Amino acid sequence: MKKLALIGCGLIGNYHLEHFLDFDDIEVVGFCDLIAERAESFAKRVPDAKAYTDFRRMFDETEPDMLFIGIPPDQHGEIEFEAIRRRIPFFVEKPLALDLDLARRINAAVEEAGLITACGFQVRYSSLVEPNRRFIRENEVVFIDCLRMGGIPGAPWWTDKARSGGQIVEQTIHQFDIIRYLFDEPVEVFTYGTRGFVKGVPGYDTDDLTTTVVRFRGGALGTLSTGCYATGGDAVDNKLTFSARDCRAELRILTDLRLVGTAAAGAARRDGGEGDGDGSDEGGGEGGSGGLVVKGDGAMYASGDGGVLLRETNKAGILCDRTFIDAVISGDGSKIRSPYADALKSLEFTLACNRSMETGQPVKLNLG
Ligand SMILES: NC(=O)c1ccc[n+]([C@@H]2O[C@H](COP(=O)([O-])OP(=O)(O)OC[C@H]3O[C@@H](n4cnc5c(N)ncnc54)[C@H](O)[C@@H]3O)[C@@H](O)[C@H]2O)c1
Incomplete structure (x- = not known):
C-alpha cells in the first residue's frame, strides 16, 4: 500500500484528511505542522500515524510515497525542493507561492525530476x-x-x-x-x-x-x-x-x-x-x-x-485528491487536471494583477 504524508494541519489540511479517512487503499503515515498540537491532533485520528514539527524527520522516518502540502502562501520552497530531491510526488495547495521566480524554479526542478504533481484547483x-x-x-x-x-x-x-x-x-x-x-x-x-x-x-x-x-x-x-x-x-x-x-x-x-x-x-x-x-x-x-x-x-x-x-454532482474536492492519489499508484499522471506547470500560469495571471495595482499600468502576459 502506498504511504501518504501531509504537511500543514490547518483548515485545508483537515479537509484533505477527511477525504483520506474514506480511502482504504492508502496508508496515512505522518502529519507535520510547525504547531506540534495540530500535528498531534491529526495523528490521533489515524491508527499508527505519527506527528512531526520537522518535515525532513518525517520524510526520513516514514518514507512517504506521496505528499500533500497545505501551508500558507508565503511558506513554500524548502518543502517542495526537499520533496523533489527525494522524488516524492506532491499535491500542493494554491497559490503555489507568492514569488513567481521561486515557483518557476520549483517547476523546473519538478520537470527535470519527471515528478507527478497536482495543485488544489478542485473546481x-x-x-x-x-x-x-x-x-x-x-x-x-x-x-x-x-x-x-x-x-x-x-x-x-x-x-x-x-x-x-x-x-x-x-x-x-x-x-x-x-x-x-x-x-x-x-x-x-x-x-x-x-x-x-x-x-x-x-x-x-x-x-x-x-x-x-x-x-x-x-x-x-x-x-x-x-x-x-x-x-x-x-x-x-x-x-x-x-x-x-x-x-x-x-x-x-x-x-x-x-x-x-x-x-x-x-x-x-x-x-x-x-x-x-x-x-x-x-x-x-x-x-x-x-x-x-x-x-x-x-x-x-x-x-x-x-x-x-x-x-455540481462530482464531489469535486474528493475527486481532485483521488485523481492525484490514483496517479501516484498507477504512475500515470495524465488525468491530473492541474499539474504544477499549469497552476504556475494561474499564479502568473493573478500576480500580474498585483503588479498592475502597484505600477498603475497594464501588464502583458504570455501564457501560451
Ligand atoms: N483549495 C481550496 O479551496 C483551499 C481552501 C482553503 C485553503 N486553501 C489553501 O491552503 C493553504 C493553507 O490554508 P489554510 O486555510 O489551511 O491555512 P491555516 O492557517 O488554517 O493552516 C496552515 C497550517 O500550516 C502550518 N504551517 C505554516 N507554515 C508551516 C511550515 N513551514 N511547515 C509546516 N506547517 C506550517 C500552520 O501552523 C497551520 O496549521 C493556503 O495556501 C490556502 O490558499 C485552499
Missing part, C-alpha cells in the same frame, strides 16, 4: 465543467464577468497581503484558474485596488476590493472583481458569467451552472438539467420568469426562458 473536477465547456464551444463568448464578494477568512495570515498575496492571489485564483481552463488565456490585465472600507480589523493590511479588466487571446474582454468587505450574507456574491450574443452561462463554482437563452438552455435541458422557468417559455417569448437579455434596440427584456440549472 476543475466539477461536473459543471463539461456543460460549461459545451456552452463556450457552441456560443461565441464575448464578455466574461466575475464577482466574488465575501468577508475575511479566518486564517491569521490572510489579512496581511505580504503573507497571503491578497484576495486575488489567495482566493479568487480559483475563478481566474477556471476561466483559463474553460475559456481562454489572458494576454493583458489592468487592476485597480482600493482600501479604507474595511474597518476595525486588527492587523488588516490588504485590498478591500479589486477590479481587473482582462483582454483574452481570442479578443474577448472580462471584468473580474473581488472584495472582502462584506460583513453580512446579503452582501455576498459569487458568480462568473460567460456572455454570448443571445444567451449566457452563470457559473457558481462548486455549486451550480445556470444556462439562460433558449438554445443553450434547450441543449442542457436535453442533457438532464432542471428547468426553472414555468415550462411554457421554451419558445423564448417575452415576459417569462427568467433572466434578462438585451434585444436589438438596446433595451432589457426578460428572456422568456427561465434557464436551466445544473448542479
Whole structure:
C-alpha cells in the first residue's frame, strides 16, 4: 500500500484528511505542522500515524510515497525542493507561492525530476465543467464577468497581503484558474485596488476590493472583481458569467451552472438539467420568469426562458485528491487536471494583477 504524508494541519489540511479517512487503499503515515498540537491532533485520528514539527524527520522516518502540502502562501520552497530531491510526488495547495521566480524554479526542478504533481484547483473536477465547456464551444463568448464578494477568512495570515498575496492571489485564483481552463488565456490585465472600507480589523493590511479588466487571446474582454468587505450574507456574491450574443452561462463554482437563452438552455435541458422557468417559455417569448437579455434596440427584456440549472454532482474536492492519489499508484499522471506547470500560469495571471495595482499600468502576459 502506498504511504501518504501531509504537511500543514490547518483548515485545508483537515479537509484533505477527511477525504483520506474514506480511502482504504492508502496508508496515512505522518502529519507535520510547525504547531506540534495540530500535528498531534491529526495523528490521533489515524491508527499508527505519527506527528512531526520537522518535515525532513518525517520524510526520513516514514518514507512517504506521496505528499500533500497545505501551508500558507508565503511558506513554500524548502518543502517542495526537499520533496523533489527525494522524488516524492506532491499535491500542493494554491497559490503555489507568492514569488513567481521561486515557483518557476520549483517547476523546473519538478520537470527535470519527471515528478507527478497536482495543485488544489478542485473546481476543475466539477461536473459543471463539461456543460460549461459545451456552452463556450457552441456560443461565441464575448464578455466574461466575475464577482466574488465575501468577508475575511479566518486564517491569521490572510489579512496581511505580504503573507497571503491578497484576495486575488489567495482566493479568487480559483475563478481566474477556471476561466483559463474553460475559456481562454489572458494576454493583458489592468487592476485597480482600493482600501479604507474595511474597518476595525486588527492587523488588516490588504485590498478591500479589486477590479481587473482582462483582454483574452481570442479578443474577448472580462471584468473580474473581488472584495472582502462584506460583513453580512446579503452582501455576498459569487458568480462568473460567460456572455454570448443571445444567451449566457452563470457559473457558481462548486455549486451550480445556470444556462439562460433558449438554445443553450434547450441543449442542457436535453442533457438532464432542471428547468426553472414555468415550462411554457421554451419558445423564448417575452415576459417569462427568467433572466434578462438585451434585444436589438438596446433595451432589457426578460428572456422568456427561465434557464436551466445544473448542479455540481462530482464531489469535486474528493475527486481532485483521488485523481492525484490514483496517479501516484498507477504512475500515470495524465488525468491530473492541474499539474504544477499549469497552476504556475494561474499564479502568473493573478500576480500580474498585483503588479498592475502597484505600477498603475497594464501588464502583458504570455501564457501560451
Ligand atoms: N483549495 C481550496 O479551496 C483551499 C481552501 C482553503 C485553503 N486553501 C489553501 O491552503 C493553504 C493553507 O490554508 P489554510 O486555510 O489551511 O491555512 P491555516 O492557517 O488554517 O493552516 C496552515 C497550517 O500550516 C502550518 N504551517 C505554516 N507554515 C508551516 C511550515 N513551514 N511547515 C509546516 N506547517 C506550517 C500552520 O501552523 C497551520 O496549521 C493556503 O495556501 C490556502 O490558499 C485552499
